[in-house]
Amino acid sequence: MEHHLSLILITIVALGVFSQWIAWSLKIPAIVMFLVSGVVAGPVLGILNPSDDIGPVLSPLVGLSVAVILFEGGLSLRLHEFKEAASGVKRLVSVGAALSWMLYTLAAYYIGHLSLPVSLLFGAILIVTGPTVIIPMLRQAGLNRRTASYLKWEGIINDPIGALLAVLVFQYFVFAGADAGDGMQVFVDLGWAILISFALGGGVAWMLATAFNHIWVPEYLKAPLTFAFVLVIYGLASEIFAEAGLLAVTVMGMVMGNMTIAGMAELRRFKEYITILMVSTVFIVLTSDLDPNVLLHLDWHAAALVFAVLFIVRPAAVLLSTLFTDMNWRDRTLVAWIAPRGIVAAAVAGVFGPRMVEAGYGGAEQLLPLIFAIVFSTVILHGFSIGRVSRWLRLSAEPNGVLIVGASPWSTELARALTNELNVQVLLVDSSWHRLRTARLAGVRVLYGEVLSDQIQQSLELNEISCLLAATSNDAYNALVCSHFVNSLEHNRVFQLPMYAADESNDSKVVARPLRGLPAFHEDAQYEELWRRHFQNWQFYKTRITDSYTREDFRRDCPTDAVIIATLYADSTLLFNAASGSTRPDDGDTVIYYAPKKDSSERRKARAERAEAASERSAAVVPESGSGAQQES
Template sequence: MEHHLSIILITIVALGVFSQWVAWWLKMPAIVLFLVSGVLAGPVLGVVNPSEDIGEVLSPLVGLAVAVILFEGGLSLRLHEFKEAASGVKRLVSVGAALSWLLYTLAAHYIGQLSLPVSLLFGAILIVTGPTVIIPMLRQAGLNRRTASYLKWEGIINDPIGALLAVLVFQYFVFAGADAADGMQVFIDLGWAILISLILGGGVAWLLGWAFNHTWVPEYLKAPLTFAFVLVIYGVASEFFAEAGLLAVTVMGMIMGNMSIAGMAELRRFKEYITILMVSTVFIVLTADLDPNVLLHLDWHAGALVLAVLFVVRPAAVFLSTMFTDMNWRDRVLVGWIAPRGIVAAAVAGVFGPRMVEAGYGGAEQLLPLIFAVVFSTVILHGFSIGRLARWLRLSSEPKGVLIVGASPWSTELARALTNELDVQVVLVDSSWHRLRTARLAGVRVLYGEVLSEQIQQSLELNEIACLLAATSNDAYNALVCSHYVTSLEHDRVFQLPMYAADEDNGAKIVARPLRGRPAFDNNAQYEELWRRHFQSWQFYKTRITESYSFEDFKRDCPTDAIFIARRYADGTLLFNAAGGTPRAEVGDTLIYYAPKKDAGDRRRARAERAVAASGRTLPGALPDSEEALERERQEGNDNNA
């Protein structure tokens, strides 16, 4: 039995994590692969049957996992994001939640033909648009920060609100429906539960933050201790009122996420890893546990209800609740369409549906299959459409920009060349306003301040950044910048200027290799060397690879001492060249390199090359150059003649 259970648990975890990996490779919503994997492993192939294999502990384990997921979601709710979208977020989690409950209830009663108690419970459950599905979708869609904050705040705040409301409706009709005094007691208990959850979650968060900042807890215990307190708070709050623990851990996460806590970056990273694992496995468990027979209870009324939920009720609730706010119409359209349901909705329906059937309420047997139908429909339709809709509404952008840290004469010239000659979105950051002056005058977007400060990080739209280059004179600082941003941009897109070979041989003088970014350009492209070559009048050049001029032709004609800087792909994405790597390019790509300035003889040779190329002949050793560079040479010649 133990061996069998081990195999089941290994299968569930492996399916969840591998689904995430495959979804990343295929660039498709991970949540869709969770559904497919769970259905195949459970109802279709019968490999996994969580209810039988895991038994009675399944429901508590799912509850604990959801608590951890909500805590991590609370950690990600930053007040500066709320300030940007405050008006819309306030409406979505207040008027929007109440209006959604009303409209979902009316649709369930009049379209789905459910009894009023079951309709009220159905409407309460559908308020939930949880982070278990929203966060993976946002990660894949690349929405701008303002639009993403609407969906993220609504999902994380409404998750415990919807669950608590569902508990309230269930307890009112099952335990106190016939007694007004008992019914009033349910509301009183709910009020106390909310108050206790706020005090418990907020108090523990503040105490933990204080203990962390006053070194009462060693670094290696901060994440495990926080994890343990999340579980304890969830359990204690749930003893006062069912599902109140979800609200308590959400509040705890929100407060800790907005405190200045030492080691918060590591804590966030640990929680993110745990959450990814739990989202993957819990969704596999719930879909694998689905009984296909429950879908037999659905009829055409159920189909009409699901369509109304998707195309009428949700858009109407969002548009009505956000009237006269600062949300623009594009945000309202996207938020009105995107409302996937996930773990919490399915879990609450799985607990309350059968008990409503036992209580004899009409249509209660359809509650669970209806919720699963909504979960499946929203996950698939919203998962596949959010990226396309966001691009159509111009609410997302492909990560094609470049972040350069450190304004020196060389990096300023690089930023100018990328911005003005290649139309690459460049952000140059430096803590010296004087060093940024030349870049500002050249039309480069600059950001004044410390790149590791909270204010600058709030100003950066990292979803627009394809790669980063730390190019200051301090190798240790460059490494610190790279290690900070590597979790957001991936290791292969975070670069720093290389260190001297002599320092590499003496390990006591350099930053450890795992803490550094990838060395950029060339092993000899150190800060001082690039500065020296800048004052030797080296320049940036670009060459586009075409069918008539191949990459092999470029390598043959390029100066031997040139430094390969970057490759601009045909779709506009730019990636710096790594030191020691072999540059590659395909037709349509543009290569940027750094080489000595050409003299008059070189310009004459370039003109001769163009003439020979036009005649169809070849000129051995000719140096290819872009039309923009040739135009610059002609202008220089005109200036000299003048």
């Protein structure tokens, strides 16, 4: 039995993580891959049956996992994002939540033909939009920060609120009875639960921050201690009031995420890794545990209700609740469409549905299959459409910009050439206003300040950045910048100027390799060397690879001492050339290189030779086709 349980747990974890990896490779929403993998491994093949395999431990494990996921979600909610989208967020989590509950309840009662108690519970559950689904979608869609903040705040705040409301509705009708007591007691209990959650979550967050900042906790214990307190707060708050633990850990995460805490970057990274693992495995567990027979309870009324939830109720609730806010019509349209449900909605319905059936409420047997139908529909429809809809509404942040840290004569000229000659969005960052002056006058976007400061971090839109170049005169600082941004941009898109080879022979004088970015351009392209070549009047040139002017032609014509800087791909994404590799551009790509300035006679002669050679090749294939002559900036 123990051996069998080990295999089951290994299968769940491996399936969840591999599904996420496959989804990333195929560039599809991870949540869709979770759904497919869970259904195939569970109902289709019968490999997994968590309710039987894991038994009564399943529900507590799911609850604890959701608590950790919500804590990490709260940790990612920054007040500067709230200030940018304050009016819209406030409406979505207050008026929007109340209006959604009312409209979902009415739809369930009149369209789904459910009893009023079940309809009220159905509406409360659907307030939850689910950070376990929203966050992977946002990561895949690449929305701009303002639009993403609407969906993220709504999902993370409404998730525990919806769960709490569902608990209160359930308790009122099952334990108190439909005719007993005052209906306002539901809202009084909700208020007490919120008060308890804020007191516990906020108090523990302040206590931990104080302990961390006063070095009462060693560095290696900060993340494990925080993890332990998340579980303790969840259990304690839930004992005081059912499901209040979800709100308490969310508040704890929000408070800690907006305090200045020593070692916060490492804590965020640890929590993100844990959350990715838990989201992957928990969604596999829930989908593989689905009983296909529950879908037999659905009829055409259920189909009409699902349609109404997706295409009528959600859009109406968002559009009405966000009237007269600072949200533009594009943001309102996207938020009105995107509302996926996930783990919390499925888990709450799985607990309360059967108990409402036992209490004799009409239509309660349809609650679980209806919620799962909505989970499946929203995950598939919203997961596959969020990218296309955001691009159609021009809300996605295309990752084709370049971030250059360090303004020098050479990096300023590079930024100018990329901006003015190739229309690449460049952001040049430096802590010296004087060094940025030349770039600013040349029309380059500049950002004055320390790139590692909290203020600059809040203003950076990393979704728009395809690669980074740390180009200051300090090798250790360049490495620090690269190690800070590597988790956001991926290792193959974070570059720094090469260090001198002489330093590499002495390990005590060089930054460790795992802490550096990729050496850019060429092994001899150090800061001082690039500075020297700049004052020797070297220039940046560009050449577009075409059918008539191939990669081999470029290599033949390119000066032997030229330094390949970057490749601008046909999709407008730029990537710097690594010193350890050689660029292999394809047709439609543009190569940017750095070479000595050519005099007029040499340039005219080279251009004429290339044009003649291209003309001969073109004539041999298709007469009178255009040449692929090299372009120069």
